[in-house]
Amino acid sequence: MTAPQEPDRSNVVWLGAPAFPEAARAALADSQLRANLKHATGTIRDKRLAVTAELDDWEQLREAGAALKRRTLRHLDHYLVQLEESVTRAGGVVHWAADAAEANAIVTGLVREAGAREVVKVKSMATQEIGLNEALAEAGIAAYETDLAELIVQLGKDRPSHILVPAIHRNRAQIRDIFQREMGRWGRPAPDGLTDDPRALAEAARLHLREKFLRATVAVSGANFAVAATGTVGVVESEGNGRMCLTLPQTLITVMGIEKVLPAWSDLEVFLQLLPRSSTGERMNPYTSTWTGTTPGDGPQNFHLVLLDNGRTATLADTVGRQALACIRCSACLNVCPVYERTGGHAYGSVYPGPIGAVLTPQLVGVEHAASLPFASTLCGACYDACPVKINIPEVLAHLRARVVEAERARHRLPTAEALAMTAAAGVLDSPRRLAAAQKAAALGSRLLARDGRIGALPGPLHGWTDSRDLPQPPAETFRAWWRRNREQP
Amino acid sequence: MTSRQRVLDRIRAALADVPADESAEAAPAPPPSAGPAAAEGSADHGYRRSHAGPDPVGQLAERIADYRATVTRVTGADRARAAIGAALAERGVRQLVVPPGFPGELLPEGPWRVLGDEPPLSRAALDAADGVLSTAALGIAVTGTLVLDAGPGQGRRALTLLPDYHLCVVREEHVAGDLPEALGRLDPARPLTFVSGPSATSDIELERVEGVHGPRTLHVVIIAQPDAAVRSGR
């Protein structure tokens, strides 16, 4: 048996990131950040409402999207095997990656095989999730992000803070400074006298990246969907950087979460209506590209599709939590979330921020590695109402809270007050007041073990685990209590 | 064990709750292609096949213009050629990429040099060109979208990507009302590009800037058949 017992899914959460309440406190103190976020989320929210209201059957479309995803996930093995056959028939090569390390090794190997030392990249959550850029850098391969926001994040040695607009926490002056300081080290420097006018900044990015597009031989992308029956893969974008990457290089490597498969070509009629309207609030995004294997004389002549598990099958095994795999990464739930709007994406400590991050991250990495996230919500339900595929995020959050508590109890081998309270009645979760009471009791219970904010050596068989590390103490304050206290403050 | 086998085994173990006799195909798909309702609720989610209004061509023109692209509507090839010539002259185009199979009757004379793609143009030549003139496989009225499928007059994808100015002609008979109809008319085996307005970004303080990497200016000429115009009284 050579399979690693513990899959390497570490990059979904940022190592060393503080737990949500701590990170959120810092974010709340940043008034510039809060102003940027408020403006951004408010604007996108209004646009989304206007274009979804244009379709009087929006609810039916959501229902169709949800049903399609449900059905696909229930037969995921079938559709993935079918996808593999179709892509192969069309001239592509399919690879399977059980975890991040494996996916990174596959991509690194393919880039080397192509004889390249650099790649251009289309914005992709999946490759962020596996830490591909870092893995490529270790192998001596430079990965250039080509989406404007991702470029800003990359040049600023920063983390993305929003699924759709990852650099929304930066303002124009900060972006100008980053461009002036960093562009020259990566390629064409920023023009002299660069102003902070968004047009000038976009132009600087265009010139900087164009030389990379024109010489690139290998591109790496994610996928918004892949059609099992036809082998067609698709990417939805705005800037045209996606088209550049998908069209100009000789070799295209697409890393796709296994949950992105759709059964039929006609299913796109649902998702191409749901996604742009929910995401950017447009009737359609500027560019959607689809390709099926390779086409002689047009576009990449080598196409590799990497199918990524990395915690998705563990998520699938949870019959309540699996609905999170229906997510089409539109980011609508972020923009309606009162918690996200004030804390921003970094506080979640994960590539997946906001409400969907609070349910997806703990499931991908294991609840014990992101225990504070299911509590990073007011359970107000706005995310559920906004979600184009009707993921019941509050339901999954409540479910995961119970799992966090169970995990804590298993670790302590002690029934904590919280564990008793939480498992006794799932109904408690529906009542904010009773939940608050239960959590307060729980915090008291588990703190009895801790000294100086850490739980030191554990007794008995758990001793070995704590020999080399301290257990983090469960939060003294529940997220809800913390939230109430902080949001009242000016 | 291969990773393929490991992932498939994990999926099958994770789906232990799915009844063995529930078949993937019998589960519901959207109407009307789906067939009968099955396992998970109704197949007919009742969404509409089209949101197009009574005048899809007018809707297409209006919605493309919403994306801040320029739209010109003309009747017949002669007027189309004149409109194209005027647009290219106004733009000051010197090097014009014209994909193989572009209809000769729509190609105006002018002070520009026409670059064909046979043999294929280099990236540098495409990058240095001022504009590209192409047809489209389809227009989609509701979303204001043009679809390129690399067919005659459209060429390989790079041709309509690298030059900064894209002048795209679409014939009225190629206008589909809405996405379901359009997808049904397209061949997924071809590389497809759905274009809805010019390249744009809103990444800097959410301020929309046209053109980061793709063509920054999109001009669409919609051509009506002369006899169709007579029929509709134009």
Ligand code: SF4
């Ligand atoms: S959970 Fe729903 S609303 Fe949130 S990003 Fe995913 S699809 Fe969009």
